[in-house]
Amino acid sequence: MADKNQYRYLTKTGLKSLINGLMKDRVVYGAVKKDGFPAFGRITRFEDLELSQTPTHLSAKEFFFPQRECLLKFDIPTGAHEPVVASQGQAVIGLHPCDIHALNLMDKVFAHGTSDANYLTRRADTVIIGAECFPDEYCFCSSVETMNANAGFDIFLHEIKSGFLTHTGTDAGRHLLGKLTKTVKASASRIKELDRLKKKKEGAFKTRLNAPAKDLPGIYAQSSDSPVWGKIGAICYGCGSCNNVCPTCCCFDVKDEVGANLKDGLRVRVWDGCTLEDFAKVAGGHNFRKTRAERLRHRFNRKFRYLTDKFNALFCVGCGRCSRACLVKINIAQVTNELIAESTITKNR
Amino acid sequence: MPQKPKVAFFSFTCCEGCQLAVLSCEDELPEIIKDVNIVNFREAFDQRSEDYEIAFIEGSISRKDEIHKLKKIRAKARVVVALGACSSTGGLNCLKNLYPMEFVKKEVYGKNASRYPRFDTMPVKPVDAFIHVDHYIHGCPIPKKEFLSVFTSLLMGSVPVMANYPVCVDCKMAGNICVFEKGMTCVGPVTRAGCDAICVTYGCVCWGCRGFVDDPNVASHEETLKRYGMAHSEVIRSFNLYGERKMEPKAASMKSKTKCR
């Protein structure tokens, strides 16, 4: 049952005031339609915002960890290096609970040990407004405990018939709601409507994992020699689409770009993907993960096992984006269910 | 400061669009001219020289006399760079190879074409069918950015790095909705990236002008294209629009990539 005290009611016009208010001193990104499909994009008018029930094409990671960003400027003749930590006041609107969980995971990675100033500064400069969603056939967040987000956002919007029920995750969020728009206490009937919607969502998942989330690292630990890897490795393109659409994939390459004057240049980081052929290749030419099967096994394990010890969390948030984007229909939930079926962990239960 | 390297541009069978792409680097050309001496560049000026270290070669080879000219360039140049699809994979010109040469000649030059040696022709090939090519700049036309990056790399004494991943990477980074989702098909998943997926970004599909990535999963993409309703012949055609790409035997390609160590 929803705790009725945490919700405040916001009308659709009220949301408009909020977004317009944010646009005054921030760059605002949000859920839009691109070629008819849900995606994130720049919002310059309130009407651009089209909150989507199903996941956007790419995740929101690009607003914190852009596809390409400059880390340093250098001058070759003098050898001067100047760090670049670029950030702007921004807001991202329409992240679903899975996206917010993913962001929390990225926070952990970039803050662990040596802090990544570039990511963390952008993160701190961003207002996050989450929005409730409804699963499509690829979503399986209910199986990885990411169906609801309790933290990692400033404001969260639950759409109901007459408007939105909001709840806030930070003081900044409460402050923004108070300053930029008007909310009223949520009535009991509206809270009831929200509970109905939540129940409906819970029952709507067509994709589910056949094991509890806490068993998944162990199941993956048993799966190294599974025939599943060969099977999906055979059809995989090694195209990195799964990496690029994933909200928690944050591996990167770093390279130097030199200007035509051969004097000044930039050290940039760009997205990289562990499913790409050269990801684990060293300068001498040795490739530590030569086959697509090995690379896929690495990626799947990174989502369900490798990072769980260090960060105490699964790195798959069940958004289904990789399955949706895969042209050869490698489906992360199906693969996991095959591994679950092969595993002794579930059988012994 | 050592002497400025001499750079030459040469054209074979092509539309010379890649030279045009080089000329479109208006912001950078003044800097480039400070770094090098350009001694041959038909689209830009008329002087010519036979003395050069770096040769950029655009166009494919479609006549016997071109082979001779090409070999001469290789003998003189220290570094040969294939500039654009025609040069690096054969390009659109290779469509000619689908027909008998006599038929092609008559179609283009009339029924008496065979009487004149100047209309002599042969199946089109990329330049590396005849000479060793040191570096490739792919694309129809070449991306400006890639030309500049290869150019600066060579002047810095580096080996230019060529993207070795499929166009899907560039396409996702550009934020494009996949053309397959939009009900179309493309060959991006087996085609070498480096183009920022410009065709898809502007509403078209990837035609594969940059040739295969190093290790393309052709067999798998053949299956995908069929699943999206293409006949086998159409699949082959879509793979071969920009040059004859060697199709791996299906079984071999599937097998070799499946083993987990």
Added chain:
Amino acid sequence: MNSLLNQQSPKTDNLVSPYLPSAATVERVTKLTEKERLFTVTPLAAIGGLPVSFDPGQFFMCGLPGYGEAPFSVASMPVNSHINGSPKQSFDLCIRAVGNLSNAMHRIKKGDRVYLRGPFGRGFKTDELKGKDLLFIAGGIGIVPMRSFIKSVAGKDSYGKLTLICGAKTPEEILFQGEMDEWKDMGMDVRLTIDKRHPGWKGNVGVVTTLISSLKLKPDKTVAAIIGPPVMYKFVALALRKKLIKDASMLVSLERRMKCGFGKCGHCQINSSYVCQDGPVYRLTDLAGLPEAF
């Protein structure tokens, strides 16, 4: 498992870019072979603490503007010196020309600058090895990081018997042969081998494992350090196990692609381990759960 309750946005006060390198002057360039050069570098300012401090086996990200950065293991320990009257510390990096950066490094001269970040990773903990017999097994350029380890223990009374087995493809490719004579003088047992017969070579022919069988080792007292090409580790470990050396007494150093040095870029990951943080030096027992190690 994903419930991250009470998660706050991470703090960003006073964050500095971890990607900014520090300049170091190249004091000396020594050509070792056609492919390998040794660079003696002196950081201009503090890196990794002042005085420059690191364990043998650790690595630096070394870069040149325009050519990028790559990880290089230290090839020596820091040495104190005086340059223009002020105390400085220098150390060696040995670089094989295989890529754009390393080829550019080979073009630099004495007095030029390189740019360093580090030290990163875990090296050899020499304090914990006191009293042990140390067996160094190096293949190819594995001798480079090994040299930092050897230099930090050779000639010291606190260690037991020191033995080096070093292999390469050809006699010319055995690096630091001159120094090996000095190590011999300090009491180290040095045994060399090359892969195939070579005119003028009178020593052993065969892979490094061929030299292990003839060694007399005290299993309880011996710690082996193994650094070489990926294919070498498995066979050396097998040969050492036959000599009753325990996996816990075998230390290996692994090579991987790296872009950051601090566990972000993902390139060096071996199963659940990041080589840049947990390695490059591992105890063999730590690799038991990492089947992708070699």
